[in-house]
Amino acid sequence: MLRRLALALGLTLPAFMAPLAAQAAGEVAEFMLDNGMQVIVIEDHRTPAVTHMVWYRTGAADEPPGQSGIAHFVEHLMFKATDDLASGEFSDIVEANGGSGNAFTSLDYTGYFQRVAADRLGLMMQMEADRMRDLVFDPEEVATERSVIIEERAQRTDSSPGGLFNEQMAAALYLNHPYGIPIIGWRHEMEGLTLEDARAFYDTWYHPNNAILIVAGDVTPEEVLALAEQHYGPIPASDSLPPRLRPTEPPHIADRRVIFEDERVATPYVAIRMLAPVREPGDQAEAAALVYLAELLGGSGQTSLMARRLQIEEERSLFAGAFYDSTSVDPSSFSLVNAPVPGVTLEEAEADLWRMVETFLEEGIDPEHFARIQFQLEASEIYEEDNTQGLARAWGVELTAGLSVADIEAWTEVLAAVTPEDVMAAAQRLFDDPATVTGYLMRPPATDTETDTTEVSQ
Amino acid sequence: MIARIAATLLACVLALPASATIEIEEVTSPGGIDAWLVEDPSIPFVALEFWFVGGSALDPAENRGATYLMTGLLEEGAADMDAQGFAAAVEGLAASFEFDSYRDAVVVSAQMLTQNRDEAAALLRAALTEPRFDEAALERVRAQVVSIIEGNARDPGEIASSTFNAMAYGDHPYGAPQEGTLETVAALTRDDILAAHRAALTRGRVVVGAAGDITPEQLGQLIDGILGALPAEAPPRPGPAGFALDGGTTVVDFPSPQSVAFFGHSGIARDDPDFFPAFVLNEVLGGGGFRSRLMEEVRVERGLTYGIGTSLSLADLSPTLLGQFSSSNALVGEAIEVVRGQWAEIAANGITQDELDAAVRYMTGAYPLRFDGNGRIAGILAAMQSDGMPVDYIENRNDYVSAVTLEDVNRVAARLLRPEALHFVVVGQPEGLSPGN
Structure with a gap:
């Protein structure tokens, strides 16, 4: 569900x-x-x-x-x-x-x-x-x-x-x-x-x-x-291929907020996004640790910290999860999302997300949970072999992000080598005073009552 | 270069592979459950797919949504495991189970590593035969379903299809969304969920597809282990759903820059002698490729939509011919006229031999490519059995398609395509579209 x-x-x-x-x-x-x-x-x-x-x-x-x-x-x-x-x-x-x-x-x-x-x-x-x-x-x-x-x-x-x-x-x-x-x-x-x-x-x-x-x-x-x-061999190479020069981000020194209201919103939620490092040629360890962090914090809908606490124990969230995109040319983002149950406001849902981050940093990582994720990552190699089209696509994403064949082939080992200490250290770095964008997706207050916005005429 | 491409094309067309290359073994478990297997030990896991035929159409009217909610609860705790305990156990084996409810079936898709297959099967057995339906889990998943229902009520595509179904099927189970309504879902009790479980999951009406690293003997034992404790007897299914919708246009006002149009009329049954001509006809009209008549006329020629498609829906209790597209509010009226025009044009004048040839080449060439990967193969095997297909269907299917003649298609087009019966439900704020035309 x-x-x-x-x-x-x-x-x-x-x-x-x-x-x-x-x-x-x-x-x-x-x-x-x-x-x-x-x-x-x-x-x-x-x-x-x-x-x-x-x-x-x-x-x-x-x-x-x-x-x-x-x-x-x-x-x-x-x-x-x-x-x-x-x-x-x-x-x-x-x-x-x-x-x-x-x-x-x-x-x-x-x-x-x-x-x-x-x-x-x-x-x-x-x-x-x-x-x-x-x-x-x-x-x-x-x-x-x-x-x-x-x-x-x-x-x-x-x-x-x-x-x-x-x-x-x-x-x-x-x-x-x-x-x-x-x-x-x-x-x-x-x-x-x-x-x-x-x-x-x-x-x-x-x-x-x-x-x-x-x-x-x-x-x-x-x-x-x-x-x-x-x-393809006969096609001449271009001698004027430009470098992919992109404007870079200045230091993020201010938190930002996005309030987006739309009467078509059915389930309001809050999202917090922050810039995050990605896999770099020859240096993929930090990204690998963040892959684990997203899983531990908000991966599985039942056993991640956010799901366990907010959805199951406290019954304050319909859905709570963490997302991280490890592969792109330039820094991507780490996101936390929380759709609260009716009666819990978006302000409270936002506070719940930060409470989960603090809880994670305080309580650390359950070794059994970590071992399950490690085993799943290992097993995903087997399952992925069944989907050659998916594999081909993953190679394309990784190569166009600037990774080398050696980087791509090393990724499995880099993931396998991650320790709980690495994840905690990566979490400390990510959450240490990040400049965030916090967004509320919500209905305008006036239509928040249960009025039916649709009307049928034949 | 063009001449070379044309020459290559012709050479290739002659050499198209005739059929799929997979070999299906029919397996009957020691306990008497039938399954189809494609054995392939090259990757150490097995994909299993179980279709429990019946699905959410078994819900009594006052309990609409029971099967849907029950299916969502199958992953929320079983035997001595609560929701988290069950999830942790599945994760610990790196198995994956998906439970989905549809109008005609509850579908369970599983993938299990060879190295711990028996333990994974024991977990799946527990989920299917000893689900706990704990009160806490029931309330949690009920809240999720309510959120989905509220989302559907604000989703123009969902509003379009549910409006169409309600008008076409009235009080038949097909007339109401399988998620139920806010009222019926709020009223569902644990006993209702237990009753839905008893009705939906039976040994008597399950079909099984399997692909991957497992022998027929091992599969037989595995299936008995997973399903053996389910009851054999399945409750009766509802009767056919009559299609009560006449031609016309229904506008549902919805604040959006674009309108969603959902359209169709009654279709043709899977066992109708004209099924294959109709199947090819739909491919030409609005099938999967980029070059269907409707894609050509509505998107490529006029830029009125991003995509349009039609399908022969083979819902067990009411076959239909359905289609859908989205267009800006200013353009949707024109797009509808183009669709109606094509409907009338093909009904009256048929398709061309070139269109037939291209469709047959595409359908017969694409078919063998479909069987890639254990997960997909297991799903196809289950779906075929659910449709009542014989095991040699895969071998012969391309011959059936190739045998369709222009005369067949155009005869069926005149019978099947009824522009005056075509009904459009348009959700949005379409400009210049009068509701009754």
């Missing part, structure tokens, strides 16, 4: 079995093409299928000022015409071959993938290589697709109080760094995105030396390398 409740609140549960990272890569091979395109192959011969992915080391946080949403807009336009394919033909051919595919844009990366029968891999590479440099920008297509992304924003963000709240929280957390700007874009800037903006972004970032090819499934590294050299 907690899973469904958390989903309804727009929260993703910190489920342990969700791929934490590409740990279990049984057989992984890495190559580099002469033009600088990185190639990763994850073998899994159980099903005669492959997942073919091309990731670009660019995302919403690399957009020029005033063009929020352009990275995602380009992702949509990549399904339009190239010099060789008509608009929409890319998807037609994938589907005609029994495949499925899509694409995604995040703060740090943009990725394209298809899942097809293993013997179609060359065809996928041929088409993906084609659109890496030969996209055609048609004014009418650009105008129609801009309407589609604005509808996407309306559906995912504007229609969701939780979505709007999260957008405001991020904007408040990052004073200067572009992680404060929504991936989908601010509506007023999306409305002004032009064909020229899209082409400029594409020409800046879509090059083989800024791309990573990941193939997972029923193939051998030798086959992949040969096909990659054939299809």
Whole structure:
């Protein structure tokens, strides 16, 4: 039930079995093409299928000022015409071959993938290589697709109080760094995105030396390398690929508060977010300790400290949890969330969260609880092997965050080496006078009474 | 390069794999429970999926929500373990159990490591056969359900589907949300939960799918261990749900920049001789791919939505053809007209041979790729049994799809697609949309 409740609140549960990272890569091979395109192959011969992915080391946080949403807009336009394919033909051919595919844009990366029968891999590479440099920008297509992304924003963000709240929280957390700007874009800037903006972004970032090819499934590294050299190899590298220079955060010296009221809110909650370090190349220990901290404090819906105290013993919370994102280019955030039971105010719920932090720092870690989390992390390697697509995706996230293959392969050991003392030390550092953003998602006081806002007419 | 791509495409189409490559073993446990197994020892764990057919539609009207709440309580303590004790035990074995309630089934998905499988199975057995339903846990989960119901009441997508169902099914269990209402959930007692448990979880109406590192003999014993103590006898299910909704548009006022449209009419049963033509027809109309008629006309051509899809819903007691999309309030009226227009167009003139060929290629090519991973395979095996499919269905399914002719599809289109019967529930503040058109 907690899973469904958390989903309804727009929260993703910190489920342990969700791929934490590409740990279990049984057989992984890495190559580099002469033009600088990185190639990763994850073998899994159980099903005669492959997942073919091309990731670009660019995302919403690399957009020029005033063009929020352009990275995602380009992702949509990549399904339009190239010099060789008509608009929409890319998807037609994938589907005609029994495949499925899509694409995604995040703060740090943009990725394209298809899942097809293993013997179609060359065809996928041929088409993906084609659109890496030969996209055609048609004014009418650009105008129609801009309407589609604005509808996407309306559906995912504007229609969701939780979505709007999260957008405001991020904007408040990052004073200067572009992680404060929504991936989908601010509506007023999306409305002004032009064909020229899209082409400029594409020409800046879509090059083989800024791309990573990941193939997972029923193939051998030798086959992949040969096909990659054939299809991606001839594309010249860009000699003007810019560094990912991003504005950095000034010291956070003030706490900030976000009060967001929306009459569509059903379950009010409080969220506290603070900047947190992430996995750094060659230095992943602090992030590994924070992974444990989030689990111990607010991971499991029954046995974490917050769930045990606030949900079960004191019956003051409907849902209480902690979230931490360990993998990104620049510092991410550690979050605490508390949806109180009716009768407990958001002010009290906020105080409850800090009380849990103090309790954790005072009481320390139950060794049995720690051992269970350690064992679950170990076992997640086994379960993740069952989901090759998930593994491929985890590798893409980690590589585009700037981690090396060696870092990724070491992550399991780094996690296994964490001690309770490490976690306590990391918690002390995280919670020692952090500058926070505290947000209330709530209904406006006037509609807080049980009036039915809906009305039916036929 | 275009000529090369076209040539490759053609060559590849001819070489599409004919069927899935998995091998299903039919297993009957010593205690007489049937299961389907795909044995694969390459990763040391097993995925199990149990579908207890019946689901929340078994709830008596005054106890609506009992099965849903009961299912949520299965992870809240069993035998001598309270909620935290049970959760800690599951975590300590790195097993995972999910309990979900649907209209037609309660679904239990489990994953267990080979190294501690027997201990994990004992925990699952306890959850299913000796749940405690402690008062404290009952109140805690009841509060969570109330929060979900309140959330649904403010979620335009949920309002749309529940309005549609209420109008289509009236007093039949399909007409009410399975979570129940604030009133029915508040009134549920521990005895109601016990009764829901007795009705929903029986040996007599369970189907089992398994995939992973386990032999047929081990699986038989495992299943008996987990399910053996459940009662054999299952209560009767409700009768078919008549579909009482006529064509038209219903507007539900809701403050949002976008409107959600939920639409449909009655569909076609799984055992209807025309099922496969209808299945292919839906793929062309609004199926999973990017290139369906509705995606093409509503999104690609006009930019009226981010996504639109339709599905042949095979709910056991009322098959339907349903669809959904969201559009800005200013655009939703136009989008609805486009959908109605396509409905009428395909009913009158059918689809083209090219569209049929593309759909068949996609459906037959994608099917074998579906069987990836123990968890997914176990789920598919259970779902197939629940639908009454024979074990050789996976082998033959692509032949059924490939056998569909243009004549079949267009005959079925004329029968199935009834633009005048299509009803839209629109939740939002749509502009220029008159409720009765």
